[in-house]
């Protein structure tokens with residue numbers, strides 16, 4: 028297994044910058060998820076690591092070896108990288124076993140050894156009883172498992188997965204999530220997993236890299252990204268967050284807290300230890316951090332726009348009276364009914380002062 032290190036990787040397509048000075052280190056055996064809006068460069072980064080694209084600047088190292096730079100690039104077949112994409116790309120005319128063993132055949136592995144390794148890989152994903160079937164006779168989830176087994180049979184030290192569950196229905200996704208977690212535990216391959224699905228990323232990954240506009244915005248443990256976003260993009264992107272203006276920042280009573288004004292109401296929130304006591308800043312928070320206040324004095328005034336039934340709670344969409352251009356939401360229990368047009372008072376239970384850009 029290897030450590031992957033991207034350093035200053037830059038990639039243009041024609042005149043368009045698609046990756047801009049990307050640096051990312053994935054530790055040996057780590058499972059890292061890459062999240063970001065469509066077109067932010069996730070697949071391009073994976074293709075560079077696999078060796079299917081050339082970069083304009085930077086280096087990619089596997090352990091201490093430079094495998095890619097603008098001057099030289101190790102061919103894809105020499106990188107020992109396994110790749111699983113969302114369209115499984117199985118050969119339709121080959122059986123499951125032949126699909127899994129195909130790369131080994133090309134590599135000149137003897138047929139007995141090929142059979143042994145293919146069946147072993149199929150057993151890892153509980154598909155050994157399907158070895159003689161054709162892909163057309165499998166469900167989507169089963170095909171995805173075969174694609175995983177094919178990747179496994181080649182015994183890769185690095186696995187790159189590009190939205191491998193995107194084509195599966197919700198139930199299959201959930202069961203495949205635990206397969207991936209198991210798979211990683213067993214193989215300890217260094218894994219980079221691209222997904223659009225935040226809950227999938229949070230459930231599976233040791234760390235998540237958030238990308239936007241060809242840049243890495245933040246890399247951290249799921250909880251860190253959620254509760255301590257480094258910038259406004261991450262604060263908005265992770266967990267349907269909001270960014271609110273706050274004023275009059277003063278040191279709080281407890282370490283790591285500050286007192287701020289949120290639409291005229293004094294609130295206690297969290298901040299970095301070195302946060303300067305400035306006149307204004309931005310606060311990142313989530314719908315679960317906002318509550319209906321007991322009395323009008325306990326929060327800031329807002330107007331209810333609409334409410335949405337969410338099973339265990341109501342989601343209340345509202346506009347602060349001091350900032351009617353913003354639509355925010357909070358979770359309310361069913362025993363505090365509110366309706367469109369009501370004036371409510373909202374208090375801030377938690378939030379994170381977004382550090383000033385360095």
Ligand SMILES: Nc1ncnc2c1ncn2[C@@H]1O[C@H](COP(=O)(O)OP(=O)(O)OP(=O)(O)O)[C@@H](O)[C@H]1O
Nearest residue numbers: 040041045063064065066067068069070071072223
């Ligand atoms: N071969 C190519 N030629 C020209 N432009 C390309 C090529 N491949 C990708 N791009 C452009 O590079 C940008 C990044 O694409 P990329 O596929 O890496 O994004 P992504 O984050 O994986 O997106 P998605 O989540 O939609 O798959 C996009 O603007 C895309 O149009």
